[in-house]
Amino acid sequence: MSKPSPEYKDSASKSTTIPTKDDNETHSDGDKDTDEGIRTLHLGVHSVYLSKNSVQRETLFSIPKFIGIYNKWKDYLVALAQLAQDVYALSPVLVITLFFLDMFKSTEAVILLHYETKVLRIMEVGLHDGFIDSNALLQAVGARILCVLMTNLMKVFSNRLERRFQSRVIRHFDDYLLNCRLAFDLPMLADNLSDDEIGSQGVWNSLTSVLAIICGLFGLFSQLGFVYHLGRSTNYGALFVLTCLARPVLSGRMFPSFMSEPRIIEATNKHYLRMEALKGLVEKKFRMDILSGNIVQYIIDQFRQSQAALGNTSIERPEYALMLMREDSFWAVFVETLNDLPMVFCAALALLGPTKTNLSTVFSLRQSANSLKNSFAIMFWQVESFERRANVISRLYELRTKLEQTTVKDGDLLYDSKQAILSNGDKEKPEITTRSAVSSEGADTNGSQSGMRIEVRDVCFSYPGGEVNAKALDRASFSISPGQLVVVVGANGSGKSTLIKLLGRLYNPASGSILINGEDIIKYKMSSLRQAMAMLTQDHHLYPLSIKENIGLGFVEGMNDEDLILDAAKKGGADDIIKRLGSGMDTLLDPRGFQFAYKVSPTDQTPLGKKLKGLKKTADVSGGERQRLVAARTFMRFNSGHVKLVAVDEPSSALDPQAELNLFENIRSLREGKTVIFVTHRFGHLTKHADLILCMDQGRVIESGTHSELMEMEGQYCKLYNVQAQAFEPSKPAEQEE
Numbered sequence: 001m002s003k004p005s006p007e008y009k010d011s012a013s014k015s016t017t018i019p020t021k022d023d024n025e026t027h028s029d030g031d032k033d034t035d036e037g038i039r040t041l042h043l044g045v046h047s048v049y050l051s052k053n054s055v056q057r058e059t060l061f062s063i064p065k066f067i068g069i070y071n072k073w074k075d076y077l078v079a080l081a082q083l084a085q086d087v088y089a090l091s092p093v094l095v096i097t098l099f100f101l102d103m104f105k106s107t108e109a110v111i112l113l114h115y116e117t118k119v120l121r122i123m124e125v126g127l128h129d130g131f132i133d134s135n136a137l138l139q140a141v142g143a144r145i146l147c148v149l150m151t152n153l154m155k156v157f158s159n160r161l162e163r164r165f166q167s168r169v170i171r172h173f174d175d176y177l178l179n180c181r182l183a184f185d186l187p188m189l190a191d192n193l194s195d196d197e198i199g200s201q202g203v204w205n206s207l208t209s210v211l212a213i214i215c216g217l218f219g220l221f222s223q224l225g226f227v228y229h230l231g232r233s234t235n236y237g238a239l240f241v242l243t244c245l246a247r248p249v250l251s252g253r254m255f256p257s258f259m260s261e262p263r264i265i266e267a268t269n270k271h272y273l274r275m276e277a278l279k280g281l282v283e284k285k286f287r288m289d290i291l292s293g294n295i296v297q298y299i300i301d302q303f304r305q306s307q308a309a310l311g312n313t314s315i316e317r318p319e320y321a322l323m324l325m326r327e328d329s330f331w332a333v334f335v336e337t338l339n340d341l342p343m344v345f346c347a348a349l350a351l352l353g354p355t356k357t358n359l360s361t362v363f364s365l366r367q368s369a370n371s372l373k374n375s376f377a378i379m380f381w382q383v384e385s386f387e388r389r390a391n392v393i394s395r396l397y398e399l400r401t402k403l404e405q406t407t408v409k410d411g412d413l414l415y416d417s418k419q420a421i422l423s424n425g426d427k428e429k430p431e432i433t434t435r436s437a438v439s440s441e442g443a444d445t446n447g448s449q450s451g452m453r454i455e456v457r458d459v460c461f462s463y464p465g466g467e468v469n470a471k472a473l474d475r476a477s478f479s480i481s482p483g484q485l486v487v488v489v490g491a492n493g494s495g496k497s498t499l500i501k502l503l504g505r506l507y508n509p510a511s512g513s514i515l516i517n518g519e520d521i522i523k524y525k526m527s528s529l530r531q532a533m534a535m536l537t538q539d540h541h542l543y544p545l546s547i548k549e550n551i552g553l554g555f556v557e558g559m560n561d562e563d564l565i566l567d568a569a570k571k572g573g574a575d576d577i578i579k580r581l582g583s584g585m586d587t588l589l590d591p592r593g594f595q596f597a598y599k600v601s602p603t604d605q606t607p608l609g610k611k612l613k614g615l616k617k618t619a620d621v622s623g624g625e626r627q628r629l630v631a632a633r634t635f636m637r638f639n640s641g642h643v644k645l646v647a648v649d650e651p652s653s654a655l656d657p658q659a660e661l662n663l664f665e666n667i668r669s670l671r672e673g674k675t676v677i678f679v680t681h682r683f684g685h686l687t688k689h690a691d692l693i694l695c696m697d698q699g700r701v702i703e704s705g706t707h708s709e710l711m712e713m714e715g716q717y718c719k720l721y722n723v724q725a726q727a728f729e730p731s732k733p734a735e736q737e738e
């Protein structure tokens with residue numbers, strides 16, 4: 001089968017080296033090179049975006065290339081020095097031992113070649129003279145065998161040490177990455193997708209790669225010295241070195257290379273994208289839709305159509321596609337023949353002066369030329385990958401710097417030092433103020449000190465990474481008194497959930513302010529503020545941990561109190577789930593372990609088949625059960641005694657009506673003066689009990705008041721309410737006629 005052609009097109013250059021078939025119609029901007037300073041390469045189904053300055057047609061040894069490499073390496077040095085410091089601190093003895101063992105290993109080729117040449121020379125002289133210096137021969141053979149033994153022993157020794165050291169390095173950087181990543185806020189996560197690629201194994205690979213380059217350079221120079229020394233015996237040492245270097249150097253002559261450049265790669269071929277999307281439909285989560293929708297054949301047909309439309313366009317990663325291009329070129333064919341230059345050199349030596357050379361020297365020259373060629377190839381590969389590796393290290397340490405740039409900055413005001421005051425003592429009145437008084441149910445007897453007071457003033461907000469002009473909140477204003485039960489209603493996308501997220505300080509408002517107990521929310525220490533809040537939203541998930549932890553994490557201090565956890569489970573309606581699960585509270589949800597079976601099926605009546613069948617199965621819960629367990633976590637949080645605001649964002653979509661009613665009733669009855677905000681689409685018992693209803697539309701609070709006040713207004717709320725209420729009203733004959 002023929003290899004698909006990579007098809008290369010460079011949008012910014014006039015000449016194109018490989019014939020193109022532009023099938024990348026999908027992407028809007030990349031093809032046209034509209035972005036200032038961006039150069040676009042089309043490689044198969046991918047587009048590669050590069051900085052215009054960085055791509056030059058150059059040989060590997062061109063001066064600009066080396067200056068470029070030097071400048072970039074300089075930037076990486078700081079990160080590498082930091083890495084060296086960190087790994088040295090993990091185990092100084094191991095680091096030093098491994099370094100010297102690796103350095104020794106890198107000279108292995110030269111040492112062996114030296115003794116081999118010696119043995120051959122003694123034999124050649126012996127065969128020529130009819131007498132062999134047995135002592136010298138035995139010594140040379142013995143020394144070589146000893147060297148082989150030593151180097152192999154060292155390899156075993158160093159491999160063992162390396163494995164030990166590897167696990168320490170990986171443990172260390174797993175810990176570091178976990179710490180950094182858990183400290184990322186939501187706006188940063190939206191901007192840092194590529195950081196997900198950094199893993200502790202990648203750090204280890206980078207470390208070994210950098211070490212390999214240092215040792216490789218040392219080994220390469222020792223080989224060059226040896227080859228030069230050998231060649232000198234023929235009076236053409238330098239020339240011989242050149243014949244050995246010709247092939248590796250010339251094979252480095254490049255097509256535009258981006259292997260070490262900052263780049264963005266994007267799949268832009270519409271047929272390829274469609275194929276990938278269709279392939280994605282095999283995922284388990286789509287199976288029910290696909291089977292019930294009877295669309296299996298449609299998917300297969302569409303996939304084949306896209307495949308046919310894609311034709312021979314390469315789907316390889318662009319880096320690999322570029323490599324294929326190099327291998328397939330006429331230049332590569334020419335360069336490969338240069339492999340034989342050292343042999344031509346030896347033949348020329350014999351022709352020009354048969355008495356000036358000998359077979360052992362010729363043999364050694366050939367051997368060393370081969371070994372030099374291999375070392376160069378490895379070195380080139382390592383140098384090419386060096387930047388990628390160094391970049392991993394540099395980004396690893398950048399994570400720490402990025403943390404300092406988080407937009408959601410911590411304050412230092414403790415929540416407890418700012419208790420809510422019931423009266424609104426502020427000079428500036430917000431656009432819409434609370435019209436209703438705090439209900440007797442909500443306010444506690446000692447003056448509503450338990451509830452949080454909230455004022456939102458002209459808050460605007462857009463999501464990072466969202467469309468620039470799309471405002472999720474647009475001058476939203478309202479105020480909530482301590483202890484009020486507030487219901488937020490409004491159409492889809494009107495900004496209800498965003499409001500809850502801003503109250504939880506997951507994002508900062510772009511403009512305007514949120515006052516908590518009269519102080520700007522950004523002044524509060526986040527941990528202290530969040531301790532005073534219990535949030536329950538659709539976005540809350542179950543963790544891949546035990547049921548006990550899933551609930552207990554609402555109040556970590558009570559984690560070991562099973563009665564407390566069971567009580568919270570009961571309030572969240574999750575007690576029956578725990579009873580049903582085999583391991584009760586200790587049941588692990590979605591365990592992240594590794595299970596793999598090869599040529600074993602759980603239906604096999606063999607010991608392995610039975611073993612597989614008996615392996616722990618993943619415990620799963622339904623959507624409604626998940627919401628109950630998450631609700632139980634929120635009730636667990638109430639036990640801390642610190643909660644002053646309960647924010648509930650439509651957690652009831654998967655709950656049955658009884659469970660939903662229980663949840664609302666439980667929160668209402670247990671709130672003990674806490675301010676409660678419910679976001680909901682369902683009118684009914686909730687809005688009936690609300691002290692304040694906020695009705696949102698397009699990022700603004702357009703109406704506020706109690707149910708009866710809003711109904712009197714006959715505005716948006718009234719309209720939304722009537723849509724639901726009508727369904728239960730007996731239809732009038734006149735309407736039926738209409």
Ligand SMILES: Nc1ncnc2c1ncn2[C@@H]1O[C@H](COP(=O)(O)OP(=O)(O)OP(=O)(O)O)[C@@H](O)[C@H]1O
Nearest residue numbers: 463465466471472491492493494495496497498499
């Ligand atoms: N993570 C996000 N990134 C970008 N835009 C978002 C994000 N989340 C929400 N939006 C946008 O912000 C606006 C407000 O969304 P929000 O989720 O607050 O609405 P909502 O009133 O809660 O809607 P619903 O009733 O459907 O839950 C919408 O236009 C939405 O598309």
